[in-house]
Amino acid sequence: MPGENLSRDEARERAELLSVDGYEVALDVRSAIDAPGAAGGDGEKGAPRTFRSVTTIRFRAARPGAATFVDLIAPRVTAVSLNGVALDPAEVFDGARIALADLAAENVLVVDAQCAYSRTGEGLHRFVDPEDGEVYLYTQYEPADARRVFANFEQPDLKAPFRFEVTAPEGWTAWSNGAGEQGADGVWRFAETKPISTYITAVVAGPYHYETDLYTRTFDDGTVLEIPLGAMCRKGLARHFDADDVFLVTKQGLDFFHDRFDFPYPFGKYDQAFVPEYNIGAMENPGCVTFREEFIFRGKVTQAAYERRANVILHEMAHMWFGDLVTMVWWDDLWLKESFADFMGSYAMVGATRFTNGWTTFANNRKAWAYRADQLPSTHPVTADIRDLEDAKLNFDGITYAKGASVLKQLVAYVGEDAFLEGSRRYFQRHAYGNTRLDDLLSALAETSGRDLAAWSRSWLQTSGVNSLAPDVTYDSGDRITELAVVQDGEALRPHRVAVGLYRREGTELVRYASAEVDVDGARTAVPELAGAERPAFVLVNDEDLTYCKIRFDEGSLTTLRAHLGDVTDPLARALCWSALWNLTRDALMPARDFVDLVLRFAGRESDIGVLQMLHAWARTALVHYAAPAWRAQGGRLLAEGALRELRQAEPGSEHQLAWARFFGSVAESAADLQLLKGLLDGTAKIDGLDVDQELRWTFLEPLASHGVADEAVLAAELARDDTASGTRHHVRCLAARPSAAVKDQAWAQVVESDELSNALVEATISGFVQSGQRELLAPYAPKYFEAIERVWRERTIQIGMDVVSGLFPSLQGEAARRASQEWLAAREDAAPALRRLVLEADDDLSRALAAQRCDGAAALSEGA
Numbered sequence: 040m041p042g043e044n045l046s047r048d049e050a051r052e053r054a055e056l057l058s059v060d061g062y063e064v065a066l067d068v069r070s071a072i073d074a075p076g077a078a079g080g081d082g083e084k085g086a087p088r089t090f091r092s093v094t095t096i097r098f099r100a101a102r103p104g105a106a107t108f109v110d111l112i113a114p115r116v117t118a119v120s121l122n123g124v125a126l127d128p129a130e131v132f133d134g135a136r137i138a139l140a141d142l143a144a145e146n147v148l149v150v151d152a153q154c155a156y157s158r159t160g161e162g163l164h165r166f167v168d169p170e171d172g173e174v175y176l177y178t179q180y181e182p183a184d185a186r187r188v189f190a191n192f193e194q195p196d197l198k199a200p201f202r203f204e205v206t207a208p209e210g211w212t213a214w215s216n217g218a219g220e221q222g223a224d225g226v227w228r229f230a231e232t233k234p235i236s237t238y239i240t241a242v243v244a245g246p247y248h249y250e251t252d253l254y255t256r257t258f259d260d261g262t263v264l265e266i267p268l269g270a271m272c273r274k275g276l277a278r279h280f281d282a283d284d285v286f287l288v289t290k291q292g293l294d295f296f297h298d299r300f301d302f303p304y305p306f307g308k309y310d311q312a313f314v315p316e317y318n319i320g321a322m323e324n325p326g327c328v329t330f331r332e333e334f335i336f337r338g339k340v341t342q343a344a345y346e347r348r349a350n351v352i353l354h355e356m357a358h359m360w361f362g363d364l365v366t367m368v369w370w371d372d373l374w375l376k377e378s379f380a381d382f383m384g385s386y387a388m389v390g391a392t393r394f395t396n397g398w399t400t401f402a403n404n405r406k407a408w409a410y411r412a413d414q415l416p417s418t419h420p421v422t423a424d425i426r427d428l429e430d431a432k433l434n435f436d437g438i439t440y441a442k443g444a445s446v447l448k449q450l451v452a453y454v455g456e457d458a459f460l461e462g463s464r465r466y467f468q469r470h471a472y473g474n475t476r477l478d479d480l481l482s483a484l485a486e487t488s489g490r491d492l493a494a495w496s497r498s499w500l501q502t503s504g505v506n507s508l509a510p511d512v513t514y515d516s517g518d519r520i521t522e523l524a525v526v527q528d529g530e531a532l533r534p535h536r537v538a539v540g541l542y543r544r545e546g547t548e549l550v551r552y553a554s555a556e557v558d559v560d561g562a563r564t565a566v567p568e569l570a571g572a573e574r575p576a577f578v579l580v581n582d583e584d585l586t587y588c589k590i591r592f593d594e595g596s597l598t599t600l601r602a603h604l605g606d607v608t609d610p611l612a613r614a615l616c617w618s619a620l621w622n623l624t625r626d627a628l629m630p631a632r633d634f635v636d637l638v639l640r641f642a643g644r645e646s647d648i649g650v651l652q653m654l655h656a657w658a659r660t661a662l663v664h665y666a667a668p669a670w671r672a673q674g675g676r677l678l679a680e681g682a683l684r685e686l687r688q689a690e691p692g693s694e695h696q697l698a699w700a701r702f703f704g705s706v707a708e709s710a711a712d713l714q715l716l717k718g719l720l721d722g723t724a725k726i727d728g729l730d731v732d733q734e735l736r737w738t739f740l741e742p743l744a745s746h747g748v749a750d751e752a753v754l755a756a757e758l759a760r761d762d763t764a765s766g767t768r769h770h771v772r773c774l775a776a777r778p779s780a781a782v783k784d785q786a787w788a789q790v791v792e793s794d795e796l797s798n799a800l801v802e803a804t805i806s807g808f809v810q811s812g813q814r815e816l817l818a819p820y821a822p823k824y825f826e827a828i829e830r831v832w833r834e835r836t837i838q839i840g841m842d843v844v845s846g847l848f849p850s851l852q853g854e855a856a857r858r859a860s861q862e863w864l865a866a867r868e869d870a871a872p873a874l875r876r877l878v879l880e881a882d883d884d885l886s887r888a889l890a891a892q893r894c895d896g897a898a899a900l901s902e903g904a
Contacts, residue, residue: 043112043135045183046427047369050194053107054368056142057192059199060097061231064189067091067206068244071156071165071174087114087155088165094150094190098199100142108136110186110193111152112162118151137190150190159836160318160798162187163242168315170275170763174208175245177314177329179322182370182431185237196368196474198234205229205244213244216326218267218308232325233305234472236366241324243312248277252286254293254309264303266293269310275763276313276335285311288349288392292356295391296383299460300360302467311352315764316799318838319435321351323358323380330355337765338734341694343649346394353392354384360467368474370431374421374500375475377435378443381405385444396610400649401448402584403614405441407653410505410589410622412437415883417876418503421446422477429873432837438503445587446499452536452585453495454488462487495534502531508559509591510539510578518574524565525557525580535559539566540582540612541575549576549599549606556585576603579612589626590619601633605641614650621657624665627890630898631665634658635674639681648694655702662706663811664850664884665891667899678706683715691728700729704738708812713748733761737769745776745810768803775807778816783808787820790843791827794835801839805846814851821849821856825863832874844874848881850888857885 068090096109112135116128122143131138137150156165156176161184166175178185183193205213205227213219216239217230232240252268268289270282289311293304306325317331334348361383362376385405388397412418417433421443425431451459462484470479477500481492506529513521525539541553552575555568577596581588592600600607600616607613620637623629638658645651662674682703689696707716716739718724719731731739740757743749751774758770775786786808790801809817824847832840849856860882864875 044427044429045110045193047371047425050196050369053192054194054196056101056105056107057197058099058101059192059197060099061199062097062189062191062201063095063204064201064240065091065093065204065206066163066188066242068163068176069206069208071176071244072208089114089153089155090163092150092152092154092189094148094152096146096148096150096190096192098146098148098192100144100146103142103144105142106138106140107142108138109148109150109190110135110183111137111150111154111190112184112187113152113154115153116150117153118149120149122146122148135186148190152190154188157187158797159839160316161836161838164314164316166315166764166797168273168275168764169767173246173274175247175273175315177243177245177312177317178241179318179329180238180240181322181435182238183428185240188242191237193237194369195236195238195366198236198366198472198474200234201232201240203229203240203242205242207244211244211246212249213242214269214271214310214312214327215242216240216306216324218326230307235325235363239322239324239363241322241327241329243271243310243314243327243329246274247271247312248274248280250280250282250286252282252290254290256294256297258303264297266304267308269308270313271310272313272332272335273315273764276332276337279335279337280313281335284345285348285352288352289356291391292353292387295353295387296356296360299463300467301464302360302364302471304359305364305471306359316797318798321355323355323362323376325359325363328355336734338732339694339697339730341648341652341698342394343400343652346388346397346400346649349392349394350384350388350397350400353387354380357383357387360463364472365467365470366474368476370425370428370434371423372476373423373425373431373434374439374443375477375480377439378421378447381440381444382447396647396649398584399611399614399647401444402611403618403647403650403653406445406584406587407618407621408437409441409445409587410437411625413442413503413505414887415880417880420503421500426872429837429871432841433873433876442505442587448584449499449536449586450484450495453534454484454490454492458488459484498531498533502533504530505587505589506531506533506535507589507591508535508537508580508586510580510593510596511563512578512593512595514574520570520572520574522565523569523578524563525559526563527559527561532561535581535586535588537580537586537588538582539569540579541569541572542579542607542612543573543576544603544606547606548608549603550608551579551582551612554582559586579615581615582612584611584615589622590615591623592619601637604637605644610647610650613645614647617650617654624657624661624891625887627887627894630895631661631667631891632670632674632895632898634661635666635678639677643685643688648698651695652698655698655705659702659705664888665895667892667896668853670895670899675706675708679703679708679712682706683712686726686729691726692730693728696726696728697735700726700735701738704742707742708746713743713746716743717748733766737761737766737773740769741773741776741807744773744807745778745812747778749773750777768799771800772803772807775804776810778810778813780816783816783820787823790847791823791831794839798838798842801842802846805842809846809851811851817849818852818855820847821852821859824849825859828874828878829867829870832871837873840874841877844877845881848878848885850881850885853885853892854889857882857889860885 116132119126186193203215207213213227215229216232219229249271254266256264311328313330313332321330357380361379367375385397385401388394465483485492509526511524511526538556540551553572557566577599624634642654686699
């Protein structure tokens with residue numbers, strides 16, 4: 040991707056030179072439905088389908104006579120004029136930038152270009168619905184793909200008002216950030232926005248199904264705020280669209296944030312578009328938020344899925360203030376929006392919606408993402424060093440989101456909730472429609488809390504890595520605690536506000552009977568409040584999950600949990616114990632077979648459905664990656680037997696039954712298990728209460744395909760039954776899962792050697808290609824992977840490059856893949872830094888897996904002895 044990158048230094052220089060007064064962007068997307076060969080349509084083979092983009096930018100230069108550039112990635116530029124003077128596109132446009140020389144104090148730039156529709160989810164994405172042939176468009180820009188749609192200064196600190204207009208095919212509707220209406224000439228024109236960054240502008244167009252509602256709020260002074268609400272999806276999904284629940288959560292969120300931020304929502308309307316082939320969860324475009332359409336559920340799902348959707352809705356809504364109203368200067372401070380939105384998503388969900396156990400999900404799910412990211416060689420401080428756009432793209436990671444949110448949760452405990460919210464309110468008032476850095480937020484919080492946050496910031500925001508906290512307990516002859524101390528480990532010791540809980544057996548339950556909060560500082564911190572307490576069955580450091588750390592146990596506590604984990608009554612405490620035990624497994628301190636055994640014995644008693652589904656994912660990872668190779672077959676049989684047992688025992692029709700059904704499908708391998716799946720599909724087998732809907736059918740078909748039970752004809756018949764966009768993705772995945780060398784060759788060629796597949800089908804093909812039960816079949820692709828990735832990175836977009844490099848890394852090939860990876864890294868020190876980072880991360884995951892396998896193998900030897 041040479042020439043398309045933008046460095047921090049270039050952005051800084053351009054921001055010092057320019058001030059942008061406004062954009063007018065006119066897009067003509069009638070070519071979206073033209074036949075190939077028509078104007079703007081696909082021309083000769085390989086030529087992209089294009090649309091017309093005309094952009095007028097009004098901007099000022101601090102130094103008249105200076106030179107700069109405007110960003111644009113387009114197949115063709117038709118015309119460029121600067122201050123009325125025509126410039127030759129052949130001379131000033133290099134494919135990614137338009138050079139602008141001899142600037143005046145006040146400037147008007149007009150760029151007329153043919154831009155390409157996207158098939159990778161970057162820029163203006165074009166999707167053809169296989170169900171009815173309808174075409175749908177939407178944009179996705181973060182961090183820097185607005186330049187694929189219109190000419191602009193693509194950096195977050197050059198904010199400006201935008202006016203969009205869209206000429207669309209007859210019968211279509213178009214949406215953008217501002218309210219719009221269609222004129223007599225058929226053109227959709229949208230109200231001018233407030234000053235916003237380029238990456239959060241948006242256009243959505245097509246024959247979308249659209250529903251509306253209205254949010255109304257009366258403030259203390261009697262003024263009334265009305266926000267028109269809209270929600271849209273493809274027509275083919277309309278029958279599944281529960282817009283009422285989307286609007287309910289939206290209104291609850293708007294009430295919650297208005298109560299706490301004391302700054303009225305500033306962007307007029309609030310549309311939410313659920314769009315196809317979306318690369319990420321959602322995007323916070325003000326007034327026109329986009330979501331992946333998988334949040335519209337075609338079949339039965341658990342409450343964890345609805346909770347996840349609510350969390351994402353609230354996450355994006357928090358961005359309206361943290362990120363859209365006030366935006367970071369550069370991607371170094373990406374955390375200023377993402378960490379806050381991640382924290383606020385759970386904070387608002389617990390405080391305003393029916394999902395009151397959101398902090399349990401946060402502790403068990405989101406923080407697992409952070410713990411993994413923070414132990415990779417690519418770990419970085421929450422405030423990262425982002426040299427360029429490729430760095431920025433890779434830093435939408437578990438540290439920026441989940442660790443940052445965890446750190447903010449710790450900050451709220453440290454300064455107090457009231458001080459935190461008042462600091463946020465001052466931050467909004469001071470910097471509305473502007474750009475900020477770390478110090479701007481810390482100064483506001485320091486004012487309201489009375490605390491010096493410089494040391495806290497150095498410890499938590501400017502260092503990397505995760506600490507471990509463990510209890511060190513001594514007892515007297517009467518089994519009373521003499522001293523309980525918290526021992527901290529890690530490269531950078533940090534201050535932690537933690538609760539330490541003591542748990543004992545009461546009847547058949549393990550319950551908390553004593554707790555104390557303490558400020559941990561340094562390597563060892565005593566907790567005097569707990570001296571004299573009776574001996575606990577186990578000690579839980581970081582009870583209530585106030586801080587960000589890996590929890591360790593003393594031997595007595597670990598023995599109790601091995602025998603009685605299911606007896607812990609508090610859902611959050613139990614989730615924290617599960618998370619700690621998983622971290623022990625990942626760190627090769629607990630054999631994978633022991634973790635699998637814990638899941639088999641206690642997961643069936645787990646009441647929190649989100650925790651249960653996480654346990655299923657962890658158990659499968661333990662089996663596939665962390666178990667000793669000699670034990671995998673036995674472990675797989677045990678998991679399948681346990682899953683089937685729990686499936687049959689679960690309450691008929693319950694979400695727990697559904698979760699166990701899905702898990703059983705993912706671990707089924709024996710002929711009897713596969714026959715049961717086949718029977719559930721064709722109706723010859725039945726489990727009371729289990730509705731095998733279309734989504735569950737595809738879930739069962741993948742293992743049948745990967746084991747050679749469901750052939751191409753069976754899969755084609757299923758696609759005929761579900762000839763939809765979702766069905767197409769499932770079909771592609773199942774086709775690639777079949778155990779055939781020819782199938783794997785074809786899938787590899789489609790993803791690595793060709794760019795014909797859309798982003799969603801690339802993802803589906805990779806998912807089907809990599810099957811844990813096909814290690815020998817996949818072995819020949821390990822050397823091919825290392826031969827291909829530099830070319831893929833160079834020729835494909837960043838998103839597709841990331842999908843291929845991460846998704847096809849030969850993690851199932853053990854020591855041989857590790858050697859190949861190390862050799863590639865040693866020989867390619869000059870490879871693109873972002874590419875090296877992806878390979879380093881995958882290599883580190885593999886190294887961790889091999890260490891865990893050795894731990895598990897050693898356990899088998901000790902058991903045999």
